[in-house]
Amino acid sequence: MTVSSPFFAENQDFLSETLNDLTPTPPTNEIQLDNGCRVTRIGLGGIQVIPDNSADNKQLIFSSAIHGNETAPIEVCNQLVNEILSGQLTPKRPVLFLLGNPNSMRIAERFVEENLNRLFLGKHSAPGKSPNLETERAKQLEAWVDAFIEETNQDASELWHYDLHTAIRGSHREKFSLYPYVPNRTPPKQQLAIMQAADVKTVLLQATPAGTFSAYTSVKHHAESFTIELGSVRPFGQNDLSKYQAVKTLLCQLIEAKEASIPDQLAEEVDVFEVCHEILNTGDGFELHIKEDVWNFAPFNKGELIWNDTQQEYRVGEATQYIVFPNSKVPKGQRAGLMLKKQ
CATH class of the missing domain: 2.40.50.630 (OB fold (Dihydrolipoamide Acetyltransferase, E2P))
Structure with a gap:
């Protein structure tokens, strides 16, 4: 599979260009793959893929690196982008890949000045708030999501957003997800089954509003969003990605519109906490x-x-x-x- 023009600099990919601050912006870069998908680099740490013909009205957002030292999900998403560009993976739905905090990725820290995952839903611009790298990045991420929704929105569209993390401490339940608080809402059985298929056997229902990225898409865009914790913090290159094969397989199924093969009965195997x-x-x-x-x-x-x-x-x-x-x-x-x- 070849593309019509080089998309990355020589010997670079989505992850390495983001780490090395090589993404040209503006202008954005855009190519069309042989399968008809339009791939656009919207800015540093942002790539969207729009298929020529979508299978349905679902839209996908896969974000990682909201905390820059949580590297395994970043590497998984980088693999997915590479497989899309090489033709191994053919998207049947619009998908937005976001690397949340490139500045903290470069220094291998959770954040540079402030926890980015507390700054969404207007908290980046609260009265008396001083601008910093994270407040400005939160604004940028929100703007990219809004633009993606506007460009790909269709009647009866559904947005699914999975914000992928790893934990800074050990856990008696290695993989678990958090479902943002929206009044009078519970996770659909289909979403619980999807979590189980990704080897995420525990879902935590949040009880109060939050300023997380997944809360932003849940509240503003009525998305089915989850913050997903997938294991432990490791430096780049030191992750055993075989431990993340289930979640990668699940993301591929969603990209290819094949999750109908996941039985709803799997939802019954998920432990729910509140x-x-x-x-x-x-x-x-x-x-x-x-x-x-x-x-x-x-x-x-x-x-x-x-x-x-x-x-x-x-x-x-x-x-x-x-x-x-x-x-x-x-x-x-x-x-x-x-x-x-x-x-």
Whole structure:
């Protein structure tokens, strides 16, 4: 399979050009593949693929590198782009690939100045907010999503967005996903079956609004969106990508419009958790009684003290609760962890 003109610089691909800041912008680059797909480089870390004839009204967004040191999903998405360009994979739906935070990718850090995954849905421009690399990138990502939706929108269209991450700590459930909070909404059985097919056997239902990227597409574009945690942070080149074969296969099925082969009965094998308490750093005197190295989904029993400040405390109620994302170092007012209960 050949393309009509070179798309990347010599010996480069989507990932390496993004790391090396080689993507020309503006203008954007665009080519048409022999199968009719139009591939457009919309800017640094952004590529969209529009098939000549879509199989249906679904649109796909696969994002990674919202945290720059979470490299395995980045490498998986890079493989998918390479396979599309080489003709190994023929998209039957519009798909947008986004590498969220190139600046943090280059320094192999979670972020440069501020956690990008707290800055969507207008939080990048909140009153008193000082601009930084992450606030500007959040605006750019939102604008790219909006433009993609506008260009590919059709009657009865459906947007599916999977924001792919890896965790900074161990987990008793290695792969799990978070379903953003939208009032009066629950994940469809089909989406739970898709998670199971990707070897993501645990879904966490968020209970309050958030400023995450998946929340942006859920709230603004009514997307079926998930933040998906797929394992542990590793440097580029040190990931065992065989552990990610299930999710790669699933993404290929979605790109090729073949997910109908996934039986809805798989949804019954997914464990669903819901947030029963959001831990916030309340300020002076706040103390989180969770060890810094505790794993996600660690259980806590009735009466155990989770946090306190000078005026209040939180203890586990009658049923066992589980912790995810504990972090005592977050600034005042930010989330220091989530307590869950199993449905």
